[in-house]
Amino acid sequence: MSIPLLISLGYEKSFAAALVATAAGLGVIIPPSIPYINYGVATGTSVADLFVAGIFPGILVALSLCVYAYIYCKRVGEDKEKIAENCGRLREKGLFRVLKESFWALLTPVIILGSIYGGICTPTEAAAFSVLYSIIVSLFVYRSMKIADLGNVVLSSIKSYAPLCLMLALASAFSRVLLLLGVPSMLSEFIMNNFSSSISFLMACNVLFLILGMFIDAGPALIILAPIVLPAAESMGIDPVHFGVVMTVNLCIGFVSPPFGVNLFVTSPMVNLSVMEIGKKAIGFILFFLIALLLITYVPEISLVLLS
Numbered sequence: 001m002s003i004p005l006l007i008s009l010g011y012e013k014s015f016a017a018a019l020v021a022t023a024a025g026l027g028v029i030i031p032p033s034i035p036y037i038n039y040g041v042a043t044g045t046s047v048a049d050l051f052v053a054g055i056f057p058g059i060l061v062a063l064s065l066c067v068y069a070y071i072y073c074k075r076v077g078e079d080k081e082k083i084a085e086n087c088g089r090l091r092e093k094g095l096f097r098v099l100k101e102s103f104w105a106l107l108t109p110v111i112i113l114g115s116i117y118g119g120i121c122t123p124t125e126a127a128a129f130s131v132l133y134s135i136i137v138s139l140f141v142y143r144s145m146k147i148a149d150l151g152n153v154v155l156s157s158i159k160s161y162a163p164l165c166l167m168l169a170l171a172s173a174f175s176r177v178l179l180l181l182g183v184p185s186m187l188s189e190f191i192m193n194n195f196s197s198s199i200s201f202l203m204a205c206n207v208l209f210l211i212l213g214m215f216i217d218a219g220p221a222l223i224i225l226a227p228i229v230l231p232a233a234e235s236m237g238i239d240p241v242h243f244g245v246v247m248t249v250n251l252c253i254g255f256v257s258p259p260f261g262v263n264l265f266v267t268s269p270m271v272n273l274s275v276m277e278i279g280k281k282a283i284g285f286i287l288f289f290l291i292a293l294l295l296i297t298y299v300p301e302i303s304l305v306l307l308s
Helices: 002-008 013-028 034-043 047-053 055-076 080-093 095-101 103-117 123-141 147-180 183-194 198-213 218-235 240-256 262-271 275-298 301-307
Strands: none
Touching: 002 013, 002 262, 013 034, 013 055, 013 240, 013 262, 013 275, 034 047, 034 218, 034 240, 047 055, 047 240, 047 301, 055 240, 055 275, 055 301, 080 095, 095 103, 103 123, 183 198, 183 218, 198 218, 198 240, 198 275, 218 240, 240 262, 240 275, 240 301, 262 275, 275 301
């Protein structure tokens, strides 16, 4: 819903898609986060500490993306008339009426996250349930869709996301080939044998994680790489909690890095734009994401201040 809203306010489709695709990575940085759990299980690091450590890095990344969005809009310009018109309509309705009208829509993330973290269903089951819930709300509450439209909606969804499913299958197969060939282990061994200082070691790890994040999902990457690389990091005095946050932030950037970022393929059918077109618009966001990553990497207090 956020992309159509941004487009209705006069923002470019490619910019709106790039913004949403990049910001989606915040979901695994700010706790609760499944990658933190994977890292904690793989290395024996406290998951609770990782959750606490991820708060400020997540806020820093969010602020970095906000800064770039502000700079971009100042440079390119905004449709201030459309924005003022929409804000005016909201003010006329008043806060209580707006909340009342959007109650059923706002209930969606509550149901999804509540069912997952409450142990009621798995993330996959929650996704399927959210689709069913959205259809019911659209048909009978907001009446924005008719029963006769369901066939076209399903057909359109299949056409949009069938290529994404194929891409994910190919990416999964390619990641398995990389694992069978031992590429992650070879790269990790190369880093540990050729970088002696913590500064160069962390920089090499960042490059490794960024590249692998484009091809391997964050969960398997953390489970495979963390136990291999963490002992070398600890031998250089790097805190395991801090290192876990750095790994996770790196892999999040891989989600949106062209040409293989999964988030780009997810947003592409929503706006009928090519993956590379969205990827080009995302470059600015990625650069500011990288600035935040460097701060998180070399200023460990950002991650560890709440644990001291």
